[in-house]
Structure formats: structure tokens, C-alpha cells
Amino acid sequence: MLFNSFEFTLFFPIVVFTFFLLPHRFRWAFLLGASYYFYMCWKAEYLVLIIISTLIDYFAGIQMGKISEQAKRKKYLYLSLLANLGILFSFKYANFFSESMRIALQQFNIFYEMPLFDWLLPVGISFYTFQSLSYSIDVYRGEKTPEHHLGKFALYVAFFPQLVAGPIERSVRLLPQFDKPVSFDYDRVVSGLRLMLWGFFKKLVIADRVAIYVNEAYNHPAEYQGLVLIIATYFFAVQIYCDFSGYSDIAIGAARVMGYDLMTNFRQPYFSRSISEFWRRWHISLSTWFKDYLYIPLGGNRVDKYRWYFNLFMVFLISGLWHGANWTFVFWGALHGFYLVFAIVSTNFRDSLAKLSGLASLPWLRNALKVFVTYHLVWFAWIFFRANSIGDAFLIIERMLMLDFSGDALGNISLALGTGEFLIALAFIAFMEMVHLFQTRISLQQWFTARPLYFRWLVYYTLLLSITLFGVFSRSEFIYFQF
Amino acid sequence: MRIFSRLVTFIVVFLIAYFGGAVLLSVINIGNRPLMKIATRNPVIPGDFGFTLPRFQEINQHQNIDIVFVGSSHCYRTYDTRIFASNGLRAFNMGTTGQTPLNSYYLLKAYLEKLNPQVVVFDLNYRVMNRDGLESFYDLSTNAPYNSGFWGMALSIGNPHAFNEAISSWILDLLNKAPQYTQKDRDGEAYTPGGYVEFTDYLEVNEADFLQPWEEPSGGYQPQEIELNRSQLAYIARIIELVKSHGAKIVLLTKPEPQENLKVVANYDEISTDFASIAAKYDIPFWDYNKIAHPLKTEKHYHDKEYLNPFGVNIFNALLLRQLQTEGFLPENLSRAK
Numbered sequence: 001m002l003f004n005s006f007e008f009t010l011f012f013p014i015v016v017f018t019f020f021l022l023p024h025r026f027r028w029a030f031l032l033g034a035s036y037y038f039y040m041c042w043k044a045e046y047l048v049l050i051i052i053s054t055l056i057d058y059f060a061g062i063q064m065g066k067i068s069e070q071a072k073r074k075k076y077l078y079l080s081l082l083a084n085l086g087i088l089f090s091f092k093y094a095n096f097f098s099e100s101m102r103i104a105l106q107q108f109n110i111f112y113e114m115p116l117f118d119w120l121l122p123v124g125i126s127f128y129t130f131q132s133l134s135y136s137i138d139v140y141r142g143e144k145t146p147e148h149h150l151g152k153f154a155l156y157v158a159f160f161p162q163l164v165a166g167p168i169e170r171s172v173r174l175l176p177q178f179d180k181p182v183s184f185d186y187d188r189v190v191s192g193l194r195l196m197l198w199g200f201f202k203k204l205v206i207a208d209r210v211a212i213y214v215n216e217a218y219n220h221p222a223e224y225q226g227l228v229l230i231i232a233t234y235f236f237a238v239q240i241y242c243d244f245s246g247y248s249d250i251a252i253g254a255a256r257v258m259g260y261d262l263m264t265n266f267r268q269p270y271f272s273r274s275i276s277e278f279w280r281r282w283h284i285s286l287s288t289w290f291k292d293y294l295y296i297p298l299g300g301n302r303v304d305k306y307r308w309y310f311n312l313f314m315v316f317l318i319s320g321l322w323h324g325a326n327w328t329f330v331f332w333g334a335l336h337g338f339y340l341v342f343a344i345v346s347t348n349f350r351d352s353l354a355k356l357s358g359l360a361s362l363p364w365l366r367n368a369l370k371v372f373v374t375y376h377l378v379w380f381a382w383i384f385f386r387a388n389s390i391g392d393a394f395l396i397i398e399r400m401l402m403l404d405f406s407g408d409a410l411g412n413i414s415l416a417l418g419t420g421e422f423l424i425a426l427a428f429i430a431f432m433e434m435v436h437l438f439q440t441r442i443s444l445q446q447w448f449t450a451r452p453l454y455f456r457w458l459v460y461y462t463l464l465l466s467i468t469l470f471g472v473f474s475r476s477e478f479i480y481f482q483f
Numbered sequence: 484m485r486i487f488s489r490l491v492t493f494i495v496v497f498l499i500a501y502f503g504g505a506v507l508l509s510v511i512n513i514g515n516r517p518l519m520k521i522a523t524r525n526p527v528i529p530g531d532f533g534f535t536l537p538r539f540q541e542i543n544q545h546q547n548i549d550i551v552f553v554g555s556s557h558c559y560r561t562y563d564t565r566i567f568a569s570n571g572l573r574a575f576n577m578g579t580t581g582q583t584p585l586n587s588y589y590l591l592k593a594y595l596e597k598l599n600p601q602v603v604v605f606d607l608n609y610r611v612m613n614r615d616g617l618e619s620f621y622d623l624s625t626n627a628p629y630n631s632g633f634w635g636m637a638l639s640i641g642n643p644h645a646f647n648e649a650i651s652s653w654i655l656d657l658l659n660k661a662p663q664y665t666q667k668d669r670d671g672e673a674y675t676p677g678g679y680v681e682f683t684d685y686l687e688v689n690e691a692d693f694l695q696p697w698e699e700p701s702g703g704y705q706p707q708e709i710e711l712n713r714s715q716l717a718y719i720a721r722i723i724e725l726v727k728s729h730g731a732k733i734v735l736l737t738k739p740e741p742q743e744n745l746k747v748v749a750n751y752d753e754i755s756t757d758f759a760s761i762a763a764k765y766d767i768p769f770w771d772y773n774k775i776a777h778p779l780k781t782e783k784h785y786h787d788k789e790y791l792n793p794f795g796v797n798i799f800n801a802l803l804l805r806q807l808q809t810e811g812f813l814p815e816n817l818s819r820a821k
Contacts, residue, residue: 006641186486418521420513420518420521421521421524424521424522457493457496460493461496461497461500464497464500464501465500465501465504468501468504468643468647469501469504469505469508469519469522469647470522471643472524473642473643473644
């Protein structure tokens with residue numbers, strides 16, 4: 001079931017209403033049933049994968065809890081790793097590696113047809129396997145006591161607001177919340193609904209509108225050049241932010257309505273002053289997952305500098321692969337890894353340059369420049385993320401340089417959107433960015449709730465009317481569903 | 484209680500604000516198009532493709548007719564009402580671009596009483612059976628005058644764009660501010676009174692001299708399954724019930740296609756069987772002309788891979804007329820019918 005579907009507009013109020021009617025002891029079972037139903041609306045048979053992952057990690061957790069020595073717990077950790085990564089590999093990466101192997105062998109004149117599997121990528125597989133894995137690792141490390149209630153553990157893996165696209169929650173945060181009785185709290189419900197409204201606005205009014213432009217340009221890169229491809233990439237940066245952060249807002253808001261707190265996933269990432277800051281503000285639940293379960297076990301920065309660079313690069317390479325079984329994602333991850341290593345290596349040089357040029361004495365200008373450069377490094381990397389192939393990505397870069405400022409070229413710049421919709425898209429993006437700018441200065445939540453009722457309602461109506469009158473209702477999936 | 488009354492107030496104010504917003508977007512025009520059309524992403528150019536504008540400009544001139552044809556573009560490019568008129572029959576072709584059974588149902592609901600036909604010929608085409616009806620509704624809300632069927636259509640499509648289109652058409656009708664459009668000339672095709680659209684690029688050629696080579700797609704035919712939208716199938720049944728309740732007869736029909744074209748539809752037989760079983764359930768005929776012997780030739784009687792050319796239309800309409808007579812839908816002696 002999609003958040004932006006008619007079914008969800010019926011499903012969610014029914015779930016919330018029933019949830020608050022039920023006594024606390026039945027709520028986990030109801031939410032688990034609702035979460036499984038939510039997933040089954042997409043493809044019922046793939047629920048089996050979630051159940052397998054749940055059962056294995058539950059069993060591994062219980063067994064690890066019985067053993068005091070960490071070394072002896074290892075075999076159960078391996079079981080959990082093998083099961084989750086095995087499911088992930090089989091359904092997400094098997095065909096990619098098969099195909100890549102076939103192409104690699106061809107280079108040596110070895111022609112071998114590798115087997116390909118004809119199955120759909122299960123929605124949200126990367127999210128729930130990582131969430132489930134984090135529990136096993138935490139129990140193995142002794143940072144979390146095993147959950148003995150199978151039902152609540154199953155709910156932790158499948159909790160519907162964040163099941164298919166995160167945030168990737170940690171068991172230490174989410175599981176205890178299922179034990180805590182929740183009562184109806186008007187202010188919290190309103191706060192959750194407000195966040196959902198903002199998420200729907202970003203998804204339906206902005207992301208899905210600019211996606212029309214992006215899809216046209218990126219699916220036919222040979223037909224466009226210069227400004228169109230540049231604008232398409234700016235639009236993609238907006239699209240992926242609005243799509244994914246919109247999903248996160250709806251997920252966090254939906255959970256908040258029912259009294260559960262999910263972790264913040266985005267904090268105005270495009271205002272970051274460095275790539276490392278960007279990754280502390282973009283898809284935070286995944287970045288921290290990789291930090292805690294991959295980067296630190298690899299040694300983090302407490303190793304010699306070359307090993308440190310290697311660790312950083314590897315984490316981002318794997319993060320790229322996590323996003324999708326395609327070389328474009330691997331390249332995108334590698335590019336971010338390179339950015340980070342380069343930033344470390346060039347720190348002294350950049351500081352000296354700032355002093356020499358006088359920028360060091362103008363911190364506001366230096367910060368603005370840092371934001372600008374960081375944004376454009378991220379922007380450049382998005383080309384690889386969105387392009388249909390590595391070849392397309394390089395073609396797009398090449399054709400971006402073919403700038404044409406003739407009347408004809410400028411006249412056709414609105415592309416598939418048409419001038420009217422193009423301007424509507426720009427107006428809504430400007431509105432969102434103004435809100436973001438405002439958010440960088442004050443706590444919007446606090447500021448907003450202190451406003452008089454008429455003002456708050458005015459904002460709600462503005463967002464609701466923007467959605468109902470200017471939303472794009474093509475029932476498009478969220479980008480991160482595919483990961 | 485306080486929460487409940489606040490919720491009700493919020494909803495009521497929202498509905499008023501929504502209506503106000505819809506009025507604004509409907510009356511503000513950009514290039515003679517209401518802004519609402521941009522907001523709903525309606526791509527239809529008024530008075531252009533499909534000739535829906537003149538069709539619905541003349542529909543009110545028709546009443547107590549003998550035959551009405553409903554369906555998609557395959558309908559308005561196939562059933563030539565002039566041929567029926569020359570046989571003394573009053574016919575009207577209500578086909579519109581992308582018209583799905585859902586759209587046909589609400590159009591019939593709006594116009595059946597007025598047209599009051601003896602027979603409804605419902606052209607079923609597999610191509611529109613997996614659509615939701617929004618494309619057709621965009622066309623109707625742009626080119627046809629507001630009618631009560633718009634609400635049912637919009638709600639059944641279940642897309643807010645459709646609802647916004649419906650409310651905009653209603654507002655413009657209410658304020659008497661519906662934009663006035665004129666039909667553009669289109670190269671190679673012409674509208675004929677009665678609703679049929681004729682390919683005119685054939686009129687100078689004799690059938691005997693005309694030959695259109697059929698090109699097989701490069702890489703051969705790639706058969707694909709067409710998944711029928713169950714809700715559209717349900718609307719076929721609702722149309723049959725509606726027409727029967729009105730006391731008219733109904734025929735389900737699939738017009739002939741080049742046999743080569745059917746090679747790309749892997750489950751054509753299944754689709755045809757689905758249509759036939761609906762017809763059988765209501766004890767009405769379903770004539771699938773892709774399964775009935777006919778003299779139409781791919782190279783001579785088709786304009787392209789989908790539509791008949793005027794030579795094909797003449798042959799097919801004569802054939803249909805004869806079948807309607809022999810099966811008792813029309814009197815045997817047409818000259819005595821009037």
C-alpha cells in the first residue's frame with residue numbers, strides 16, 4: 001500500500017481509531033496485523049520473507065541471550081547475518097552479480113550464460129533486513145537484551161509506518177515503546193498529522209511534479225542538452241529530497257499520531273557545509289547504521305590514515321550498492337567516498353587558501369561558499385544516481401556542456417511540464433526552501449505551535465489546498481521503495 | 484467534544500476554502516484555458532483531436548434516434564452514421580477518445596433519456612480495458628458541456644484530478660463562464676455530422692488502386708498480455724442493465740482489426756471470452772468481428788494498424804447493418820421503418 005493512495009486514506013484513520021479503542025495489551029497484535037496487511041497489499045507472498053527474517057533473528061537473539069561469552073554468541077550472529085544478507089543477496093543482487101560476471105567473462109572470450117532469477121524485488125527489503133540485523137548485532141554486542149515477546153519483535157521488524165522505506169529504527173529505541181501504554185494526546189496527534197501533511201505536500205506537489213521533467217530528460221538524454229539537463233539534475237536533487245524526506249515525514253508523523261517516536265531522518269541536508277555534514281543530515285538512520293555496524297567495526301578513524309581512507313571509501317561504496325543493484329549506484333557511492341577522502345586530504349590546503357584569499361576573515365562568505373560547493377558536489381553525484389546507466393550518466397555530463405541560449409532552446413526549456421506547470425513547480429520549491437531557511441534559524445515546531453489558531457489553520461489550509469488542487473495524483477511509488 | 488467540534492469546523496472551513504480555490508482556478512484563464520486545467524495536468528487541447536467538441540455541440544439536436552454507438556476512438560472512426568442515415572435510420576456516434584466502459588456508462592446515464600435510442604451498439608476495445616477512464620474524462624471535461632454524469636465519472640475514477648475537473652466544469656457552467664472553443668481543422672481527417680470521423684486522405688484514391696503494405700515490427704511480433712481492469716468489466720454489465728432498464732436493445736461488438744495486429748495480444752482469446760460471458764449472462768449478443776468471417780483485407784481496408792479506412796468502413800458498416808437486420812435488431816425492410 002502506498003502512503004499516497006486512496007487505500008491509505010481509509011486504512012490509516014481506521015487503524016488509528018481502532019488502535020486507541022483497544023486496550024494496551026491487544027495493541028501490538030492489532031498493529032502487527034495491520035502492518036502485515038499493509039505489506040500484503042503490495043505482494044502477499046513476499047510477507048514470507050519478512051516472517052523468515054523475523055523468526056531467525058528472534059531465535060538468534062534468544063539464543064545469544066542465553067550465552068554470556070561473546071565469542072560463543074558469534075555463531076548465532078552469523079546465522080542472522082547469513083539469513084538476512086542471504087535474502088537480500090538472492091532477491092536484490094543475484095541477477096546483478098550474475099550479469100556483471102557474464103560481462104566480465106566475455107572480456108576474456110569466455111561466453112557463459114549465468115542463471116537469472118525471474119522475481120520481483122521485494123519492496124523495502126533493504127530496510128527491514130537492516131533493521132532486523134541491527135537488533136541481532138546489538139544483542140551480540142550486549143547492548144540490547146533479547147526480546148522475548150515474539151509478537152512485539154515481529155512488530156518491530158514490520159511496523160507499517162517505516163516498514164518499506166525507513167527510518168531504519170534501532171531496537172533499543174523502538175522495542176521499549178511497544179511496552180509503554182499510550183493514551184490519546186491531542187497535541188501529539190495534531191503534531192503527527194502536521195508532519196504527515198508536510199510530507200504529502202513535498203511528495204505530491206513537488207516531487208511528483210518535477211519527476212515528470214526529470215524522467216523525460218533522463219530517459220532520453222540523447223535528445224536534450226545544456227540547460228534542460230542541468231535543470232533536470234537540479235530538479236532531481238529536489239525530487240529525491242522531497243520524495244524521500246516526504247516519505248520519512250509521513251512515516252514519522254503516522255507513528256507519532258499513535259504515540260511512537262521514530263528517529264529524524266533528514267535535517268535540511270542541502271544546507272550542509274561539507275560532505276561529511278551532508279551525511280549527518282541526509283538519510284540519518286542509514287548513515288548512522290553504516291557508522292555503527294560497518295565503519296566503526298572496520299576501525300573507523302582510529303587506524304592509520306590510509307586505512308582510515310580505505311574505511312571511509314568502503315563504507316560509501318557499500319552504501320552505494322545498498323541503494324541499488326546497478327553500477328550507477330556503486331559509482332555514486334564511490335564518488336561520495338572520494339569526496340570525503342579528498343576533503344580530509346585537502347583540509348590544510350583549503351584552510352591556507354582561505355587565509356591567503358581573505359575568506360578566512362569573512363566566515364559568512366566562506367560558509368556560503370561551502371554550502372554552494374557541497375550542494376554542487378552532491379548535485380553532480382546525483383547524475384550517476386538517477387541515470388539509467390553509467391554510459392547515460394557520462395552522456396548527460398557531456399551534453400550538459402552543450403549550452404544553447406538561443407530563443408528556441410529557451411522557449412522549450414519547460415519540457416514536458418509546459419510553462420504553467422514549470423512555474424508552479426518553481427513557486428512551490430521556493431516556498432519549501434523558504435520554510436527550510438526559516439528552520440535553520442529557529443525551531444519551527446516550537447515557533448509554529450506558539451502561533452494563534454487562525455495562523456496555524458491558515459497554514460494547514462494552504463498545504464491542504466496545495467495538495468488537493470495542485471498535487472500530482474499519478475499513484476507513483478516513492479523512489480526509495482526500490483531500495 | 485471540543486475536539487469533535489473543532490474537527491467539524493476545520494472540515495467545513497476546508498470545504499469552503501476548497502470551493503473558493505476551485506472557483507479561482509476555474510475563472511483565471513491562461514491562454515484561454517482555465518488555470519485549473521494546468522493544475523489537473525489536463526493535456527487535452529480544446530477543439531482538437533477526436534472531435535469531441537462538435538460531437539457534443541450537436542448531441543442535443545438528436546432525439547428518439549434508432550441507433551447510438553458508444554466506445555472509444557475505434558467507435559467514432561468505425562461507425563459511419565451517414566451510411567445508416569442513407570438507409571433511413573437516425574444514428575448518432577457518441578464515441579470519444581479513450582472512452583472506457585466507465586465513461587460510457589456515465590455518458591449514457593446523462594444522454595440516454597434524450598437520445599432515446601432503439602438500439603445501443605457498444606464497441607468494446609481491449610485497448611481501453613486496462614485504463615482508469617481519466618484520459619477520456621479529461622477530453623470530456625474540456626470539450627463537452629457540463630452534465631450530471633461528470634460527478635459519477637469523477638468519483639468512480641477515484642483520482643482527485645478528475646474531481647477537480649468535474650467541480651471546475653460545474654462552476655464554469657454555474658457562472659455561465661465556460662470557455663467557448665471552435666473545432667480546429669485537422670489534416671487527413673474530418674468530422675461528419677452524426678459523430679463519425681472520416682480519414683480524408685483516402686478520398687481521392689480508388690479502392691482498387693489502393694494498397695497499404697503491412698510492415699512487421701523490427702524484431703518480430705512481441706505478444707504481450709493485456710490485463711483487464713475488473714472494474715471496467717463491471718461497468719459493461721452496468722451499461723447493459725442501464726440500457727435494458729431504459730427499454731432499448733444492446734449489442735456488444737468488437738470491430739475487426741488487422742489479424743497481424745492481434746498477434747501482439749497474447750490473451751486476445753481470453754479477453755474475447757470474457758466479453759462473451761458478460762453478454763451471455765445478460766442474454767445479449769456479442770459480435771467479435773475478429774472471429775467472424777468478413778471480406779476486409781489488411782492491405783486494402785485499414786488506414787493504419789488499428790483503424791479501418793473509408794473503404795473498410797463502407798464494407799464493415801454494410802455488413803453490420805445486415806447483421807442487425809437479420810438478428811432482429813432492425814426491421815428487415817428499412818424503407819418501411821420510417
